[in-house]
Amino acid sequence: MSEAVNDTRPGGAGPLLEVRGLVVHHGQLRALSGISLQVFPGEVYAIIGANGAGKSTLLRTIAGLHSPTAGSIVYDGRDVTGLRPEKRAGAGIAMVPEGRRLFPSLTLEENLKVGATYARKGPWTIERVYDMFPWMKDRRTQRTAQMSGGEQQSVAIGRALVANPRVLLLDELSLGLAPVIVQRIYGMLPQILESGVTVLLVEQDVSQALRVATRLQCLLEGRTTLEGKPSDVTTDQVEAAYFGLAGPAAEGTLHAGPAEGSEA
Amino acid sequence: MSVVTDATARSEDKLRVTRSRRNVAWTGAGAIVLIVVLGAFPYYVRSGTLAIMVQGLIVLTLASMWNLLAGYAGLVSVGQQAFFGLGAYFLLIPAMHGVSPFAALPIAAVGAGVAALPLWWLLSRLRTGYFAIATWVLASAIMLFIERFQSIGGGTGMPLPGLTGYDPAVLTAYTYWAALAVAVLAIAAVYFLLRGRLGLVLTAIRDDEQAARSSGVKVGLARLLVFVVAAVGCGAAGGILAIDQLQVVPGTSGGVFSVLWTAEMAFAVIIGGIGTIEGPIVGTIVYMVLQQTLQSYNAWYLIILGLVAIAVTLFARRGLWGLLDERFSIRLFPVGYYLWAPGETRRRRRSGTGSADTPAKADVSR
Amino acid sequence: MAWVNAIIQGILTGGLYALFACGLSLMFGVMKVVNLAHGDLATVAGYIGIGIIAATHMPFLWSVPIVVLAMAVVGYVLQRTLIQAALRRGELTTLIVTFGLSMVIENGLLQFFSANNRGLGVGDNIVTASFSIGSQIQVAWLDVIIFVLAIVVLLGLQYYMSSTKYGRLIRAVADDREAAQLCGADYRHVFGVAAAIAFGTVALAGMAYGMTTVISPTTGTDTILLFAFAAVVIGGLGSLWGTLIGGIILGVAQQIGAQLNISYELLAGYIVFLAVLVIRPQGLTTRRSQS
Numbered sequence: 001m002s003e004a005v006n007d008t009r010p011g012g013a014g015p016l017l018e019v020r021g022l023v024v025h026h027g028q029l030r031a032l033s034g035i036s037l038q039v040f041p042g043e044v045y046a047i048i049g050a051n052g053a054g055k056s057t058l059l060r061t062i063a064g065l066h067s068p069t070a071g072s073i074v075y076d077g078r079d080v081t082g083l084r085p086e087k088r089a090g091a092g093i094a095m096v097p098e099g100r101r102l103f104p105s106l107t108l109e110e111n112l113k114v115g116a117t118y119a120r121k122g123p124w125t126i127e128r129v130y131d132m133f134p135w136m137k138d139r140r141t142q143r144t145a146q147m148s149g150g151e152q153q154s155v156a157i158g159r160a161l162v163a164n165p166r167v168l169l170l171d172e173l174s175l176g177l178a179p180v181i182v183q184r185i186y187g188m189l190p191q192i193l194e195s196g197v198t199v200l201l202v203e204q205d206v207s208q209a210l211r212v213a214t215r216l217q218c219l220l221e222g223r224t225t226l227e228g229k230p231s232d233v234t235t236d237q238v239e240a241a242y243f244g245l246a247g248p249a250a251e252g253t254l255h256a257g258p259a260e261g262s263e264a
Numbered sequence: 265m266s267v268v269t270d271a272t273a274r275s276e277d278k279l280r281v282t283r284s285r286r287n288v289a290w291t292g293a294g295a296i297v298l299i300v301v302l303g304a305f306p307y308y309v310r311s312g313t314l315a316i317m318v319q320g321l322i323v324l325t326l327a328s329m330w331n332l333l334a335g336y337a338g339l340v341s342v343g344q345q346a347f348f349g350l351g352a353y354f355l356l357i358p359a360m361h362g363v364s365p366f367a368a369l370p371i372a373a374v375g376a377g378v379a380a381l382p383l384w385w386l387l388s389r390l391r392t393g394y395f396a397i398a399t400w401v402l403a404s405a406i407m408l409f410i411e412r413f414q415s416i417g418g419g420t421g422m423p424l425p426g427l428t429g430y431d432p433a434v435l436t437a438y439t440y441w442a443a444l445a446v447a448v449l450a451i452a453a454v455y456f457l458l459r460g461r462l463g464l465v466l467t468a469i470r471d472d473e474q475a476a477r478s479s480g481v482k483v484g485l486a487r488l489l490v491f492v493v494a495a496v497g498c499g500a501a502g503g504i505l506a507i508d509q510l511q512v513v514p515g516t517s518g519g520v521f522s523v524l525w526t527a528e529m530a531f532a533v534i535i536g537g538i539g540t541i542e543g544p545i546v547g548t549i550v551y552m553v554l555q556q557t558l559q560s561y562n563a564w565y566l567i568i569l570g571l572v573a574i575a576v577t578l579f580a581r582r583g584l585w586g587l588l589d590e591r592f593s594i595r596l597f598p599v600g601y602y603l604w605a606p607g608e609t610r611r612r613r614r615s616g617t618g619s620a621d622t623p624a625k626a627d628v629s630r
Numbered sequence: 631m632a633w634v635n636a637i638i639q640g641i642l643t644g645g646l647y648a649l650f651a652c653g654l655s656l657m658f659g660v661m662k663v664v665n666l667a668h669g670d671l672a673t674v675a676g677y678i679g680i681g682i683i684a685a686t687h688m689p690f691l692w693s694v695p696i697v698v699l700a701m702a703v704v705g706y707v708l709q710r711t712l713i714q715a716a717l718r719r720g721e722l723t724t725l726i727v728t729f730g731l732s733m734v735i736e737n738g739l740l741q742f743f744s745a746n747n748r749g750l751g752v753g754d755n756i757v758t759a760s761f762s763i764g765s766q767i768q769v770a771w772l773d774v775i776i777f778v779l780a781i782v783v784l785l786g787l788q789y790y791m792s793s794t795k796y797g798r799l800i801r802a803v804a805d806d807r808e809a810a811q812l813c814g815a816d817y818r819h820v821f822g823v824a825a826a827i828a829f830g831t832v833a834l835a836g837m838a839y840g841m842t843t844v845i846s847p848t849t850g851t852d853t854i855l856l857f858a859f860a861a862v863v864i865g866g867l868g869s870l871w872g873t874l875i876g877g878i879i880l881g882v883a884q885q886i887g888a889q890l891n892i893s894y895e896l897l898a899g900y901i902v903f904l905a906v907l908v909i910r911p912q913g914l915t916t917r918r919s920q921s
Contacts, residue, residue, distance in 0.1 A: 063812060064811075065808055065811070065812075084811075084816070085808075085811040085812060086811045086812075086813075086814050086815055086816045086817075089811070089812055089813060089814035090814045094812070095812050097808070097809060097812060101806055101808070101809040101812075102809070103801065103802045103805040103806055103809065103810075104805055104806075105801055105804075105805050106798065106801060106802060106805065110798055110801075110802075113795075113798060114798055114799065114802045114810070114813050114815070115813050117795060117798075117799065117813065117814060117815065118813065118814030118815065119814075159813065160812075160813075163813065163814060334722065338722070340722055340725050340726075342666065342725075342729060386904065386907055386908060390907075392664075392721050392722075392725070393658065393662070393663070393664025393721065393724075393725060394664065394859075394863075396664060396666065396725050396729075397664060397666065397855070397859045398859075398907065400666075400851070400855070400856070401856050401859060401860070401900070401903065402904075404852075404856060404900070405897070405900040405904070408896055408897050408900065409897070412893070412897075523851060524733075527729070527733045530726065530729065531730070531733075534726055538722075563737035563738075563740045563741045564737075564741065566733055566734075566737040567733075567734050567737045567738055567741065569733075570730040570731070570733040570734040570737070571730070571734055573726065573730045574712070574726070574727050574730040574731070574734075577716070577719075577723050577726045577727060577730075578712075578715050578716060578719065578723065578727065581719065581723070
């Protein structure tokens with residue numbers, strides 16, 4: 001059946017996380033102007049865009065650290081727009097914040113333990129995180145401040161995972177990390193997905209995002225300039241959406257996908 | 265992204281920048297009239313009332329100084345009683361050596377100002393909260409230090425010589441005029457300081473200290489200047505108290521070094537409106553009214569004062585004057601700037617100096 | 631020999647000062663609140679103790695846990711309501727609120743209890759009992775008990791902060807409030823717990839203090855706040871055992887001063903405090919503007 005792109009998947013499962021018409025201000029500055037998206041279970045949804053496009057703001061608002069001026073956030077069919085951030089974590093939305101934000105005066109294991117304090121029931125435990133990152137076992141009593149960027153990133157991810165979220169928000173994983181490390185970290189995604197976690201990530205590195213995403217959206221100055229599957233967008237389209245270049249490719253919002261009328 | 269402004273200025277239309285919304289000359293004239301009226305009080309007001317007014321003028325001076333410190337420079341001092349007390353003693357000592365107490369007032373003021381310098385050296389690097397406690401500790405230390413000198417009264421206090429020859433009513437009048445002069449000078453000093461470069465500098469520091477520093481603003485110097493001016497003001501007020509009470513008594517309850525003085529000046533400022541020059545005036549009036557009505561209940565007026573101050577600082581941050589300002593947009597002592605779009609006359613929200621804390625941002629975090 | 635006595639006395643008193651100081655240090659470390667009413671809380675605890683004993687005639691020792699617990703609850707409530715509201719509005723507001731609280735408490739006590747000094751009526755036996763080391767050193771049992779109590783509390787606190795769930799949460803929230811929220815921690819609740827601990831310890835210290843000397847409504851700010859702050863300054867901010875060291879140095883300095891001249895006791899403490907302020911004010915300095 002031919003329908004607009006954003007609708008229920010074949011199989012009838014609704015979106016796990018949905019954002020509708022989100023408007024967010026920083027003081028008098030409008031950071032997001034009416035953003036909408038849907039993330040379905042098992043997906044890796046990527047949000048790309050240049051600096052200042054509003055990507056992190058979007059993620060932080062979903063996590064509850066910002067209040068939107070307008071619009072709503074629906075999680076698992078429930079409107080969580082007014083829910084405090086700690087309650088969202090308890091409900092199953094966990095975020096790995098930009099810049100890692102580990103607790104500097106706590107050890108590696110203590111960081112994980114804090115993450116597990118209000119954990120939901122599920123497959124992820126501290127032990128399982130150690131299985132995924134074996135190097136952590138030997139360094140569990142070390143302060144994280146001395147660790148490398150990649151190691152810190154792993155700990156941050158582990159800290160979010162032990163809460164057993166259903167939706168994992170990843171904010172700029174690649175920030176400040178060498179490409180090799182970034183690859184390695186993104187290489188963990190399959191394991192995470194396997195355990196039943198859905199991923200919504202923000203990434204400045206477009207090629208990296210294109211590699212791992214099942215669907216993506218591009219933001220520019222707080223507005224959506226491109227939406228669709230990686231396989232359906234061309235490099236030109238992405239460039240135009242990313243930089244906001246004038247030209248036919250950039251007119252309006254691009255919904256990349258199979259042409260209407262054809263098989264979805 | 266869009267910054268909210270609809271002003272599109274064409275090259276022909278210019279944006280006007282003025283210091284105030286109405287003609288300041290009116291305020292100036294009004295102030296002079298008021299001062300003349302107040303100055304004439306001793307001729308037709310009873311001594312008892314005059315004595316109360318002296319108290320009010322002392323608190324007014326102190327409040328203006330505390331407001332300058334906390335409201336404009338971000339220096340929350342809980343130890344101003346140190347300079348208040350030092351002022352009293354710097355008046356006492358010359359008086360004990362034959363100088364007329366009234367003539368010694370400038371000495372008291374300057375002495376307190378000089379004393380502020382080494383104290384600033386001790387305090388200047390401290391973070392806000394610890395700055396506050398440290399001022400309190402230093403005030404206590406200064407009191408202990410002074411109490412050691414028996415020659416100026418030790419722990420029990422010393423009567424003020426040099427004023428015995430005056431007729432009581434005349435003395436009260438002279439005291440009143442001195443207090444009025446000090447208060448007027450204090451407010452005028454604050455006004456002209458803030459209207460000038462210092463005001464701009466302090467606003468810049470308050471908005472973004474780092475940026476101000478890297479723009480070449482001498483942050484430390486600005487704060488030092490404010491600290492010294494406040495010390496001078498408090499010292500002068502202390503001198504007036506000595507003249508008023510005809511004695512100088514140290515000590516933590518009711519004495520010149522009592523923290524209650526700071527409580528009174530701070531609460532007057534908070535209730536009246538911190539960060540505005542009019543605020544301390546309103547606050548002092550409220551404070552005096554409270555004190556007079558609750559006189560018979562001892563410590564009650566401080567309890568109520570404290571509770572009201574807490575309530576005001578939580579719910580009406582800009583105090584009584586702030587509330588008035590919101591409704592009617594008046595500024596008697598304008599130190600900010602007004603931006604007039606082409607063709608605009610009156611109803612514009614003013615910009616410029618705000619209140620002490622960083623202005624409330626739109627709710628960004630919980 | 632009088633000197634040895636003095637030093638021992640100073641060390642023992644230092645434990646009490648540390649007990650006063652740890653709550654102040656905790657509240658600043660975790661929520662960046664400088665509680666100007668901190669000393670008055672100790673005084674209130676002392677007065678509540680007096681009141682309870684007068685009303686129910688229960689043995690003093692039983693009243694201690696009751697008062698400490700009550701103050702801890704008060705601390706939690708006060709933090710969740712008043713202090714949290716002030717924190718949202720900025721540092722200046724918080725200082726004003728705690729200062730206002732201090733004035734209200736002191737004058738409230740003045741109003742209801744008058745300015746007279748009060749003692750906790752522990753019973754002369756405990757207060758004056760002492761033992762001797764050698765022929766010339768006298769040590770009061772009470773001082774030793776209080777010192778041991780202080781050490782026990784500090785040890786307990788250290789264990790709590792390092793090895794329990796809430797201790798971890800408190801440290802995490804102190805490090806990074808937002809990140810802690812993302813992990814599911816309600817920082818307001820955690821702040822409340824920290825405040826409860828601070829109020830509880832200072833209440834305990836206040837009752838102990840009331841046993842050794844008399845208290846009056848203004849004792850909170852006259853002496854206790856100053857002692858607590860001095861201990862924190864001297865020992866270095868953020869360190870639990872630092873406050874013990876700071877307390878001991880303060881206590882010893884005071885006793886040595888008293889040996890030179892009885893009126894030097896307080897002054898000596900101030901001098902040490904000022905010296906440290908000049909020489910190494912770590913943790914107290916830097917950025918003035920904090921939003």
